[in-house]
Amino acid sequence: MFSFFESQRLLFYYLGFLAFALAVLTKGIAGLFFGPVILIYALINKKLIGLLKNPHTYISFLGMAVLVLGYYFGREALNPGYLEIVSFNELGGRFEENLGSKKFGYWYHLEGFKNYRFAPWLLLALLALPLAYYSKDDKLRKLTTLSTLAVLVHFFVISSSSTKQPWYDLPMYPFLAMLASIPLWILYSALQKVNLYSFALSGKIIAFLLLVVVFRAPYQEVWDATYKPSEPPWNYETMGSEHFLFNVLYGKDNLDKAKVLHLGNNDHLRFYKKVLAQKGIEVELIEPENLQSGDVIVTCQAEIQSLLNENYRLELLNDSSVYRKYRILSANRKSPIDHR
Structure with a gap:
C-alpha cells in the first residue's frame, strides 16, 4: 500500500x-x-x-x-x-475474556520488547522519529510515519485485549526494525561521503565497518541458535524428555529400556518415537496408571516427579539439568495413580 x-x-x-x-x-x-x-x-x-x-x-x-x-x-x-x-x-471472546493466558497488565508487551525482545534496538527506533522529521528525504519521513502508526495501532489493539500471549506482538517487529534501521541508514550514508587523506574509498570502508560492528552481535546470536542450539530453562518442563530422546537418537545417551512419562500433549515425543523406531530402537510412552515396580522412567515434569515421590520408592539414576531418570523400586499405594 x-x-x-x-x-x-x-x-x-x-x-x-x-x-x-x-x-x-x-x-x-x-x-x-x-x-x-x-x-x-x-x-x-x-x-x-x-x-x-x-x-x-x-x-x-x-x-x-x-x-x-x-x-x-x-x-x-x-x-x-x-x-x-x-x-x-x-x-469478542478473546478480546473481552482471558482465553488461555496468564493475567498480564496493560503494559505487558511494552515490557517485553523494552526489556529483552527489542532491547538493543529500541533507542535507535526512537531516534528515527526526530531524525526522519528533520530529514530532507520526503519518502523517508513517510515511511517513518507509516511504520510508527503500524507499531502504535497494533500495540494499542493487543494491549487492550484481555487475552495476552507472548507472540501477539510479533507483527510489530518488521516495522520496529525499519524504524531502527533509519538512524543507521542516515549514519551510513553520511560516512560514505567521508574522504580521509584523499582516499576515495575510505568513506565506504568506514561505512562497511560500521555495519560489521552493529550487526556482529545479532548474527552471532543467529549462528549460535543454528549451530549451538540450547533450550531456555523455562522450556525444560515440556521439552526435557524430547532432549533425552534426541540424545538417544545421536548416541549421546542410552535408552536402556527406559519409558518416557509425560502428561499432556506428547506429539513432540511421538515424532522421536517414530524416528527411533526406524533405527530399531523402540520407545514406550507410558501413562502414570500403568507404572510397575522395576520400570525405568524418564520425565521432565515437576508434577510427574511429585506423583512418583508420593506413590513409589525410587532410585534416581540420572539427574541432568533437563530431565530425570528413575527406577521404581516398589509402590507405596494400593490403587492406581489419579493424575487428573
Missing part, C-alpha cells in the same frame, strides 16, 4: 488488498489489525478522500470479501458451528 501511495500504480493497490485477504485467511481478524493504519496514513497525507472516491477501492474490497467470506461460509457448510467459534474467538 505504501508503494501505491508513492507511485499511484494500481498494481500495488490490488496487491495490497490481496495481501490483506491472505492475512485474514491466515490469521483471521488479526489480519485486519493494520487496516486502520492505512486509513490514518491516508488521512495524514490528505489522500483519504481520493481513496474513497476511487472505484478501484470498492472493486478491490469486493474481491477481498469474496475470497474471505467464500472461505468462511465454505467452512461453515463443511463444519456447522465454525462461524460461531470464529465469532467467539476472534470478534
Whole structure:
C-alpha cells in the first residue's frame, strides 16, 4: 500500500488488498489489525478522500470479501458451528475474556520488547522519529510515519485485549526494525561521503565497518541458535524428555529400556518415537496408571516427579539439568495413580 501511495500504480493497490485477504485467511481478524493504519496514513497525507472516491477501492474490497467470506461460509457448510467459534474467538471472546493466558497488565508487551525482545534496538527506533522529521528525504519521513502508526495501532489493539500471549506482538517487529534501521541508514550514508587523506574509498570502508560492528552481535546470536542450539530453562518442563530422546537418537545417551512419562500433549515425543523406531530402537510412552515396580522412567515434569515421590520408592539414576531418570523400586499405594 505504501508503494501505491508513492507511485499511484494500481498494481500495488490490488496487491495490497490481496495481501490483506491472505492475512485474514491466515490469521483471521488479526489480519485486519493494520487496516486502520492505512486509513490514518491516508488521512495524514490528505489522500483519504481520493481513496474513497476511487472505484478501484470498492472493486478491490469486493474481491477481498469474496475470497474471505467464500472461505468462511465454505467452512461453515463443511463444519456447522465454525462461524460461531470464529465469532467467539476472534470478534469478542478473546478480546473481552482471558482465553488461555496468564493475567498480564496493560503494559505487558511494552515490557517485553523494552526489556529483552527489542532491547538493543529500541533507542535507535526512537531516534528515527526526530531524525526522519528533520530529514530532507520526503519518502523517508513517510515511511517513518507509516511504520510508527503500524507499531502504535497494533500495540494499542493487543494491549487492550484481555487475552495476552507472548507472540501477539510479533507483527510489530518488521516495522520496529525499519524504524531502527533509519538512524543507521542516515549514519551510513553520511560516512560514505567521508574522504580521509584523499582516499576515495575510505568513506565506504568506514561505512562497511560500521555495519560489521552493529550487526556482529545479532548474527552471532543467529549462528549460535543454528549451530549451538540450547533450550531456555523455562522450556525444560515440556521439552526435557524430547532432549533425552534426541540424545538417544545421536548416541549421546542410552535408552536402556527406559519409558518416557509425560502428561499432556506428547506429539513432540511421538515424532522421536517414530524416528527411533526406524533405527530399531523402540520407545514406550507410558501413562502414570500403568507404572510397575522395576520400570525405568524418564520425565521432565515437576508434577510427574511429585506423583512418583508420593506413590513409589525410587532410585534416581540420572539427574541432568533437563530431565530425570528413575527406577521404581516398589509402590507405596494400593490403587492406581489419579493424575487428573
